[in-house]
Amino acid sequence: MSENTISHKVAIAGIAETAYYKRGAADRSEFQLTLEAILAAAEDAGLDVRDIDGFCSYSNDRNDPPRIASALGCKDLSLSNMFWGGGGGGGSGAVANACAALVAGYSKYVVVYRGLAQGQFGRFGQGSQARTVSGGPAYTQPYGLMSPAQTFAMRVRRFMHDYTIGHEPLKAISMASYHHAQSNPRAVMHGRPLSEEDYENSRWIVEPFRLFDCCMENDGAAAVIVTTAERARDLRQKPAYVLAASQGSDYRQAATAHNAPDYGTSNFKTVAARLYAQAGIEPKDVDVCQSYENFTGGVMMSLVEHGFCAPEEVEEFMTLENFKAGTGKLPLNTSGGNLAECYMHGLELITEAVRQLRGTSTAQVQDPRISMVCSGPMVQPVSSLILSKE
Amino acid sequence: MSAAPYLPAGLPAPAAANDGLDTEYWEAARRHELVVQRCNACQGFQWGPEWICHQCHSFDLGWQKVSGRGTIYSWERIWHPVHPALREACPYMVVLVELPDAGNVRMVGNLLGDPMEEVVIGSAVEAVFEDHPDDGVTLVQWRRV
Ligand SMILES: [Zn+2]
Numbered sequence: 001m002s003e004n005t006i007s008h009k010v011a012i013a014g015i016a017e018t019a020y021y022k023r024g025a026a027d028r029s030e031f032q033l034t035l036e037a038i039l040a041a042a043e044d045a046g047l048d049v050r051d052i053d054g055f056c057s058y059s060n061d062r063n064d065p066p067r068i069a070s071a072l073g074c075k076d077l078s079l080s081n082m083f084w085g086g087g088g089g090g091g092s093g094a095v096a097n098a099c100a101a102l103v104a105g106y107s108k109y110v111v112v113y114r115g116l117a118q119g120q121f122g123r124f125g126q127g128s129q130a131r132t133v134s135g136g137p138a139y140t141q142p143y144g145l146m147s148p149a150q151t152f153a154m155r156v157r158r159f160m161h162d163y164t165i166g167h168e169p170l171k172a173i174s175m176a177s178y179h180h181a182q183s184n185p186r187a188v189m190h191g192r193p194l195s196e197e198d199y200e201n202s203r204w205i206v207e208p209f210r211l212f213d214c215c216m217e218n219d220g221a222a223a224v225i226v227t228t229a230e231r232a233r234d235l236r237q238k239p240a241y242v243l244a245a246s247q248g249s250d251y252r253q254a255a256t257a258h259n260a261p262d263y264g265t266s267n268f269k270t271v272a273a274r275l276y277a278q279a280g281i282e283p284k285d286v287d288v289c290q291s292y293e294n295f296t297g298g299v300m301m302s303l304v305e306h307g308f309c310a311p312e313e314v315e316e317f318m319t320l321e322n323f324k325a326g327t328g329k330l331p332l333n334t335s336g337g338n339l340a341e342c343y344m345h346g347l348e349l350i351t352e353a354v355r356q357l358r359g360t361s362t363a364q365v366q367d368p369r370i371s372m373v374c375s376g377p378m379v380q381p382v383s384s385l386i387l388s389k390e
Numbered sequence: 391m392s393a394a395p396y397l398p399a400g401l402p403a404p405a406a407a408n409d410g411l412d413t414e415y416w417e418a419a420r421r422h423e424l425v426v427q428r429c430n431a432c433q434g435f436q437w438g439p440e441w442i443c444h445q446c447h448s449f450d451l452g453w454q455k456v457s458g459r460g461t462i463y464s465w466e467r468i469w470h471p472v473h474p475a476l477r478e479a480c481p482y483m484v485v486l487v488e489l490p491d492a493g494n495v496r497m498v499g500n501l502l503g504d505p506m507e508e509v510v511i512g513s514a515v516e517a518v519f520e521d522h523p524d525d526g527v528t529l530v531q532w533r534r535v
Contacts, residue, residue, distance in 0.1 A: 133403070138404035
């Protein structure tokens with residue numbers, strides 16, 4: 001490992017979220033939700049929120065750091081950072097950027113946050129209402145290929161073709177999220193269990209995705225406080241140390257009109273390699289994994305590209321039993337994730353990864369040492385995070 | 391010959407990029423010709439178009455007329471309408487077509503015909519030009535051969 005690694009030098013010291021709402025159901029503004037999450041994360045850490053001096057977000061979050069810092073009366077603003085790229089690909093990447101700023105000494109306490117009230121702004125799942133489109137969208141939208149589900153189904157279909165994979169792994173991934181949401185009172189789908197029959201009888205959105213293969217659209221906000229390992233040890237919570245945080249995109253993945261040379265991919269091949277090298281661990285060392293579900297097929301490819309099984313082993317490995325906290329080889333999305341806890345653009349996956357290390361998850365894995373997050377399959381760029389107790 | 395539109399009117403219509411990057415592609419489609427961007431320096435094909443060749447970094451890029459024969463690289467049958475114009479149009483079929491005589495670049499289009507017919511990855515298709523006179527544009531669609 002190189003000298004300049006962030007490994008063991010940074011920790012997540014506070015986590016929080018607002019109540020999670022169905023899309024359009026939040027009764028206060030997106031900006032207020034964001035402030036509430038940041039205040040609660042500082043409180044969780046035992047930190048005066050005015051001491052936060054760095055802000056990192058992603059996916060073009062509308063709530064900009066200068067406004068937040070002014071609203072909260074933060075004493076100083078030393079980092080105002082946006083991870084470029086859409087979707088949830090920047091969740092772990094925003095943490096990675098926070099880590100870099102902390103190790104470089106730019107900032108002392110950085111909040112990584114995401115506020116999202118799709119009811120107050122546009123929905124992700126609807127097609128453009130523009131009369132004309134140009135550039136990349138001109139090659140897809142006139143043909144009715146408009147939404148994220150439609151964009152990514154094409155990649156997943158190709159992967160399933162390449163490795164002769166059927167629908168069972170997608171069902172297992174969906175059911176794992178719903179299963180774990182049933183013990184999580186924060187989850188929007190708490191009290192709404194999903195049976196195998198429910199899944200199989202659900203309508204197609206776009207083949208190979210059924211309704212329950214697709215994430216929800218929600219309102220809410222979440223935040224995590226990131227600081228140096230030394231400062232974290234002086235705060236209230238047991239630190240969740242960052243072993244590795246990696247971001248990026250494989251060769252020409254953003255080529256327009258679906259021309260990425262490697263097509264049936266979640267885009268994690270180079271990111272995962274850098275992640276494990278930085279952490280100095282192997283896939284078998286991971287005790288629990290939160291893997292971003294925009295669509296189940298993306299999770300399937302993410303887990304393969306993070307080395308949990310070979311593509312040829314997907315059907316054998318990716319079963320509901322293997323994904324359950326308590327019995328599974330790879331407990332997956334133990335809060336319910338984007339499918340069943342809340343679509344907070346995957347920041348809820350990072351708070352859950354921390355809860356697992358604290359021992360406070362509602363689907364607790366027994367004494368996990370290594371907790372992983374994979375953020376945003378199939379978008380460009382993507383990112384991943386490995387947290388550890390030590 | 392122009393086909394009747396596969397999808398109902400009302401979807402976003404393609405317009406050439408403001409900076410002129412793909413004007414020739416859309417003009418060729420109106421002439422019922424399929425062209426792909428090609429580098430005049432290294433002869434490499436590139437799609438979607440860009441101002442620079444990603445292989446040799448030449449800015450000297452032109453357009454190559456191609457046969458319009460391709461193979462299906464991936465497909466999706468769409469059941470849930472995400473645009474008001476599509477409410478009565480589902481299911482419909484979108485395919486990703488690879489063009490072997492253009493450096494295996496890929497193009498997105500609709501697969502004409504019965505959307506419930508089985509689609510086989512690797513099977514042969516050819517380009518069909520679908521005129522939209524009201525919008526002054528022509529879409530490139532695909533049919534089985
Ligand atoms: Zn060239």
